[in-house]
Amino acid sequence: MVRFLLKRVMLAISVLFAVSVVSFLLFFALxxxxxxxxxxxxxxxxxxxxxxxxxxLNEPKVQQYADYMKGIFVGRDLGSAQGGECAAPCLxxxxxxxxxxxxxxxxxxxxxxxxxxxxxxLWLAIGVGLGMIxxxxxxxxxxxxxxxxxxxxxxxxxYFVGAVLLLIFVYTLKILPTPRxxxxxxxxxxxxxxxxLAWVTxxxxxxxxxxxxxxxxxxxxxxxxxxxxxxxxxxxxxxxYGKHALRAAITPIVTIAGLDVGTALGGTVITExxxxxxxxxxxxxxxxxxxxxxxxxxTVLIAALFVVVANMVVDLLYAFIDPRVRLG
Amino acid sequence: xxxxxxxSSGKPDRPSVPEQRSGEDPYLRVSDLRVRFDTEDGVxxxxxxVSFEVAxxxxxxxxxxxxxxxxxxxxxxxxxxxxxxxxxTGEISVGGRxxxxxxxxxxxxxxxxxxSMIFQDPxxxxxxxxxxxxxxxEAYRVHHPKAGKxxxxxxxxxxxxxxxxxxxxxxxxxxxxxxxxxxxxxxxxAMALVNDPDLVIADEPTTALxxxxxxxxxxxxxxxxxxxxxxxxxxxxxxxxxxxVADEVLVMYGGRAVExxxxxxxxxxxQHPYTWGLLSSVPSLHGDADADLMPIPGNPPSxxxxxxxxxxxxxxxxxxxxxDRSRSEVPELRPAGAPGHLVACHLSADDRTLLYAEDIAxxxxxx
Numbered sequence: 001m002v003r004f005l006l007k008r009v010m011l012a013i014s015v016l017f018a019v020s021v022v023s024f025l026l027f028f029a030l031x032x033x034x035x036x037x038x039x040x041x042x043x044x045x046x047x048x049x050x051x052x053x054x055x056x057l058n059e060p061k062v063q064q065y066a067d068y069m070k071g072i073f074v075g076r077d078l079g080s081a082q083g084g085e086c087a088a089p090c091l092x093x094x095x096x097x098x099x100x101x102x103x104x105x106x107x108x109x110x111x112x113x114x115x116x117x118x119x120x121x122l123w124l125a126i127g128v129g130l131g132m133i134x135x136x137x138x139x140x141x142x143x144x145x146x147x148x149x150x151x152x153x154x155x156x157x158x159y160f161v162g163a164v165l166l167l168i169f170v171y172t173l174k175i176l177p178t179p180r181x182x183x184x185x186x187x188x189x190x191x192x193x194x195x196x197l198a199w200v201t202x203x204x205x206x207x208x209x210x211x212x213x214x215x216x217x218x219x220x221x222x223x224x225x226x227x228x229x230x231x232x233x234x235x236x237x238x239x240x241y242g243k244h245a246l247r248a249a250i251t252p253i254v255t256i257a258g259l260d261v262g263t264a265l266g267g268t269v270i271t272e273x274x275x276x277x278x279x280x281x282x283x284x285x286x287x288x289x290x291x292x293x294x295x296x297x298x299t300v301l302i303a304a305l306f307v308v309v310a311n312m313v314v315d316l317l318y319a320f321i322d323p324r325v326r327l328g
Numbered sequence: 329x330x331x332x333x334x335x336s337s338g339k340p341d342r343p344s345v346p347e348q349r350s351g352e353d354p355y356l357r358v359s360d361l362r363v364r365f366d367t368e369d370g371v372x373x374x375x376x377x378v379s380f381e382v383a384x385x386x387x388x389x390x391x392x393x394x395x396x397x398x399x400x401x402x403x404x405x406x407x408x409x410x411x412x413x414x415x416x417t418g419e420i421s422v423g424g425r426x427x428x429x430x431x432x433x434x435x436x437x438x439x440x441x442x443x444s445m446i447f448q449d450p451x452x453x454x455x456x457x458x459x460x461x462x463x464x465x466e467a468y469r470v471h472h473p474k475a476g477k478x479x480x481x482x483x484x485x486x487x488x489x490x491x492x493x494x495x496x497x498x499x500x501x502x503x504x505x506x507x508x509x510x511x512x513x514x515x516x517x518a519m520a521l522v523n524d525p526d527l528v529i530a531d532e533p534t535t536a537l538x539x540x541x542x543x544x545x546x547x548x549x550x551x552x553x554x555x556x557x558x559x560x561x562x563x564x565x566x567x568x569x570x571x572x573v574a575d576e577v578l579v580m581y582g583g584r585a586v587e588x589x590x591x592x593x594x595x596x597x598x599q600h601p602y603t604w605g606l607l608s609s610v611p612s613l614h615g616d617a618d619a620d621l622m623p624i625p626g627n628p629p630s631x632x633x634x635x636x637x638x639x640x641x642x643x644x645x646x647x648x649x650x651x652d653r654s655r656s657e658v659p660e661l662r663p664a665g666a667p668g669h670l671v672a673c674h675l676s677a678d679d680r681t682l683l684y685a686e687d688i689a690x691x692x693x694x695x
Contacts, residue, residue: 225452231408232447233467233519234440247457322457323503 001319001326008315012308019304023297024065054079068092091301092294096287101298104283109302111181112279114195115271116264119202124257127207128250131214135249136241138219146211153208162201162274169197179275198275202268206260214253221249247321254317262310266303354381355559356405356443356527361418363397363404363583370632374400376583377418382559382576384526389562389574389591391606395628397583398563402529405561406445407435423526441471443527444520449536450512454504460512461500464488464519471523487518491548510541514548521552528553529561534569546573567610571595579603582629582639585661589669599664599671599680601644604688638674646683650674 035051052058056067070076071090078086082093083100091101130150134143153161169176179197182190221227222245230244231237267281280299287295319325363375375397382388390398403409404416407427420427422443427435447453455463464484469475475483481500488496491514504512513533520528530549534542550573553560562574570577570591577594579587579602587600598604605624626643629635641647641654648654653674664671664680673680 225447225449226455228408229445229447229453230455230466231436232406232439232445234436234438234470235466236436236470239470244455244458248455323459324456324505 004319004326005316008312012312015308016304019308020069020301021065023300023304024068026300027293027297028061055082091298094287094292094295096290096292097295101294104295105280105298105302108278108280108283110183111277112265112268112272112281114181114184114191115198115202115268115277115279116261118195119199119206120257120261120264122199122203123206123210126203127210128214128253130207131211131216132218132246132249134211135215135218135222143215146215150208150211153204154212156205158201158205158270159274161204162197162271165197165201166275179277181277181279195277198268198271198277201274202264202271210253210257213256214249217249217252218245221245224248251318251321254321255314258310258314258317259307262307265306265310267299354383355423356382356561357419357421358401358405359419361401361404361420362416363400363409364415365409365413366415367413367632372631373583373634374631375404376634378578378580378583378585379418380576380578380585380588382527382561384559385553385557386576387553387560387562387574389564389570389577390580391564391567391570391577392580393565393628395631396580397631398580399531400583401580402445402531402561402563405527405529406439406443407432408439437471440467440525441523442525443529444523444525446513446516446520446528446530446533448532450516451504451509451536453516454512456504459501459503460507460515461485461488461502464500464515464522467519468522483522484518487522488515491515491518491521491552492544493518509537510544513537513541513545517545517548517552521556521558524556525558527559527561529563531563532565533562535564535566542569543572549573567595567606579606582634583631584639584672585670586640586672587664587670588661589664589666593666593669597666597669598684598688599669600640600673601646601675601683602640604684605643608688638672645687646675646679649679 035048035055035057056064059067067076071078071086071088071092073088075088075090076086078084078090078093086093086100086102089102091105093099094101094104097104130146134146137143166179170178176197177190177193180194182194184191222241224245226248227240227245230240235244265280267284268279269281269285271277272279272282273285280302283295284299284303286292287299315325358381359379361375361378362373365372365374378397378401380388390401392398400409404414405420405422405427407430409416411432416428418428422438425438427438454460458466461481461484464487465477465480468480468483472480485496485500488499493499493511493514499507499511499515504515507515513536517533533549534545537545546569549560549562552558560573562569564570574591577587577589577591578585579594579600581602587594587598587603594603595607598607602624605622608622609624611621624643629639629642635642635655637653637655637657638644638647638659644654657674659672659674661670661672663669665677671680675683
């Protein structure tokens with residue numbers, strides 16, 4: 001088990017390293033020149049060159065990468081043009097926002113977390129619950145209704161469902177405020193009221209997918225020999241389904257849920273755009289549009305971090321659920 | 329090994345009906361059992377009027393190809409079919425209780441306690457996520473809710489030891505994938521016997537095992553039967569296994585019984601052309617090693633559209649000998665000479681003796 005853990009952590013670190021190198025190279029591969037962003041007016045070759053030196057862009061690329069990583073882990077001095085001292089984790093300075101990238105993220109990250117995490121809890125609870133019940137009552141009216149509904153919702157688009165919900169609850173019934181982010185720690189009620197539509201929209205679409213997945217998994221598990229064995233032992237149905245079948249059926253769902261949550265944390269652009277909330281996703285898209293290289297890089301890194309961490313959590317859960325995995 | 333009072337006192341005295349050969353009351357009596365599944369393609373008559381009895385301490389071997397209805401019969405006895413899609417008629421009497429029509433909950437209480445099952449492939453029949461010990465403890469505590477954790481564990485460890493698993497206390501905490509195939513089947517047997525059941529159904533218990541382990545498992549079953557005096561149904565397609573452990577044999581084809589008798593009768597003086605086919609398709613160690621085996625031509629019939637008359641007639645070499653009878657008339661199970669030996673075939677007794685001597689007696693293990 002310890003070996004398994006160590007292996008997973010090492011793997012995660014090497015993936016992150018690779019991502020950081022690639023995203024760093026992006027910086028140079030993209031057609032935008034960071035320096036033009038620095039001196040928008042009356043730029044001449046001499047000034048450009050001075051800025052270039054100031055930014056360290058004339059250093060060898062390896063040196064630049066080392067500086068960047070050093071900034072992340074121990075902080076670095078970016079020079080007066082970029083806000084001076086930048087404490088760890090320093091992700092560079094955005095010329096577009098005139099702000100340290102770390103500060104931008106400190107602002108938008110809680111927004112995305114606030115959207116995704118509660119939504120994930122909702123969609124997992126509703127989706128898996130509905131799927132399991134429908135599998136156990138296969139062929140019943142409930143099952144058929146659930147199949148119809150989930151197929152419908154799984155085929156709908158976020159911005160459509162989101163817009164309809166907005167129209168109903170915000171503009172017609174006026175029982176919810178226009179979606180916005182309030183810090184959970186300042187005012188939990190406003191936090192929930194401002195984001196509930198985003199949660200429900202995400203949950204509706206994702207829980208449809210999860211209900212279908214859980215139903216299929218559960219049906220497959222119910223036909224397994226060990227479920228028959230459990231019944232042959234004389235165990236009550238509730239225990240057979242609730243213990244033996246559920247545990248096996250849930251395993252693949254854990255994997256997919258982990259990946260989905262990880263990906264969603266890396267940015268929920270469409271949700272944020274639909275509800276006009278500034279989170280990680282919109283920040284990333286705007287950065288790309290404006291050629292805001294340090295922000296793009298940081299976004300890629302953070303999204304990768306979420307995916308890698310989610311993967312690791314999935315692996316650990318997997319090992320916890322399935323003893324056969326612990327051998328690896 | 330004792331059961332709590334409630335378990336043993338729950339069993340009413342069995343009516344004393346004299347049994348043909350052993351002179352003991354049959355613990356299990358199945359009569360005219362019919363199992364049907366409604367499917368989209370039609371009604372599957374998986375078992376169509378099968379009767380047999382098994383007494384305590386005796387072993388009945390049920391033999392037949394895949395789809396002959398042998399597993400369906402055993403699952404029906406345990407009440408493991410999906411009640412919504414299955415129609416079961418006839419009688420299944422276990423220890424004097426009529427199980428057909430009994431509420432699910434009552435059959436569940438008997439399952440695993442009075443009657444239990446050993447499944448074919450222990451790797452898929454044991455839950456991969458739970459330790460072997462935990463699964464046995466679970467089987468025990470379902471029927472002994474008052475048993476403490478420690479007592480249940482001790483009981484499970486004892487059973488593991490009893491079925492020949494070395495270091496049972498250590499093995500208790502291992503998972504099925506950490507067991508070898510033979511050890512897994514032993515664990516499965518320990519689980520099936522943990523509540524000291526009176527009826528054990530073993531569904532192809534050795535099919536997934538290699539031959540040397542097979543023999544060990546069969547010996548173990550025989551030993552345990554001698555110790556616990558349980559009635560055993562052994563389902564198999566392997567006549568070698570039957571000859572080794574069974575007292576009686578029931579040969580099934582297309583959901584019906586085609587031959588029934590003692591092992592001696594059915595294997596030494598088989599009366600049904602299908603049984604002949606089974607016997608002459610098994611290689612023998614004696615005699616000419618180059619001699620061809622005689623497989624049964626064709627495939628098992630569809631249980632939705634069973635051939636008319638004798639279901640075996642499309643594959644039977646002798647079907648034409650009685651004019652059109654094999655095609656038009658379902659043969660009944662009738663005495664075939666020796667007491668207790670039954671066969672469902674339109675051939676006359678003389679014909680059967682003659683044909684067997686001419687065509688079959690020198691092929692495969694039939695010699």
